Amino acid sequence: QQQVKQSPQSLIVQKGGIPIINCAYENTAFDYFPWYQQFPGKGPALLIAIRPDVSEKKEGRFTISFNKSAKQFSLHIMDSQPGDSATYFCAAKYQGAQKLVFGQGTRLTINP
Amino acid sequence: EAGVAQSPRYKIIEKRQSVAFWCNPISGHATLYWYQQILGQGPKLLIQFQNNGVVDDSQLPKDRFSAERLKGVDSTLKIQPAKLEDSAVYLCASSKSSGATNEKLFFGSGTQLSVL
Numbered sequence: 001q002q003q004v005k006q007s008p009q010s011l012i013v014q015k016g017g018i019p020i021i022n023c024a025y026e027n028t029a030f031d032y033f034p035w036y037q038q039f040p041g042k043g044p045a046l047l048i049a050i051r052p053d054v055s056e057k058k059e060g061r062f063t064i065s066f067n068k069s070a071k072q073f074s075l076h077i078m079d080s081q082p083g084d085s086a087t088y089f090c091a092a093k094y095q096g097a098q099k100l101v102f103g104q105g106t107r108l109t110i111n112p
Numbered sequence: 113e114a115g116v117a118q119s120p121r122y123k124i125i126e127k128r129q130s131v132a133f134w135c136n137p138i139s140g141h142a143t144l145y146w147y148q149q150i151l152g153q154g155p156k157l158l159i160q161f162q163n164n165g166v167v168d169d170s171q172l173p174k175d176r177f178s179a180e181r182l183k184g185v186d187s188t189l190k191i192q193p194a195k196l197e198d199s200a201v202y203l204c205a206s207s208k209s210s211g212a213t214n215e216k217l218f219f220g221s222g223t224q225l226s227v228l
Contacts, residue, residue: 006154032213043116043203043219044155051213089154098143098207098215099168102154 003027004092006103013080014111021075021106023090028071030092034100035064035075038087047088048075080110114138116220118204124226130192133223137185137206143167145217146179146189147203155203161187162209194227201225 006023013019023033034049050057050064050073057064061078077084090103117136125131137144142163147155158177160168164184172179176195181187191198201222207215 004154041221043205043221045219046216049214091154093213095213097168098145098209098217099157099160100155100217102156105152105154 003101004090004103006090006106008106009104010107010109012109012111015080015082017080017110019077019080019084019108019110021088021090021108022072023074023103024070024072025092026071027092027094029095030101031095032093033064033066033073034091034093035062036089036091036102038089038105044089077108082110082112084108085110116204116206116218118202118220118223120223121221122224122226124228125194126228127196128193130190131194131225132191133189133202133204133225135187135189135204135220137187137204138218140208141206141218142184142209143207144181144187145205145207146187147205147219149201149203149222151200158189191225194225196227199225199227 004025011019035047036044037047038044048059048062050066052068063076066073088106091100119134144161146158149155158172159179161181164181179189201224203222205217205219207217
């Protein structure tokens with residue numbers, strides 16, 4: 001059972017474009033939603049995160065939009081660069097625990 | 113600050129053999145996690161330690177996988193005997209265990225296991 005569903009599986013965008021990656025969840029016991037970035041041969045690294053009582057969070061070129069009623073959240077990358085090419089994972093954390101549940105991942109390619 | 117250290121980097125074994133992975137978390141991090149990442153999928157938690165005690169091992173295939181963190185610092189994950197479907201990257205992560213909702217997990221680079 002996939003607790004966090006992520007789409008698309010892969011995405012190709014031209015430099016300067018705005019890739020959008022979407023995630024959906026069912027379990028209302030989640031209280032924290034981080035996004036991780038993973039480069040080949042490396043472990044995932046925290047990129048940005050949001051709590052469900054906030055509708056939007058922005059850090060640099062990265063923005064999370066959160067829709068609590070729809071149980072959906074998305075990552076937007078402004079002015080995307082070839083260096084942003086990586087696999088992105090959304091995740092969700094159970095309230096009262098540190099355990100993370102990850103989405104399937106999106107392989108993002110930014111063409112020059 | 114040194115990151116999470118894992119070894120070996122790569123391991124190739126034949127099915128039914130045994131294998132062990134080692135992880136040294138960031139100094140002072142009380143919580144240690146082992147995740148399994150199958151190609152094309154997100155990481156899946158296998159086991160979580162708080163100091164040297166197990167917090168969550170609900171998704172650990174206990175008939176073949178075992179893990180220990182005897183002194184509450186470094187940890188070893190073992191597979192015996194390995195199956196073809198165990199081919200994956202095994203990621204170790206650690207966190208401070210502050211209890212905060214936004215506690216950050218730090219991942220190592222992983223051990224890539226190929227079972228032939």
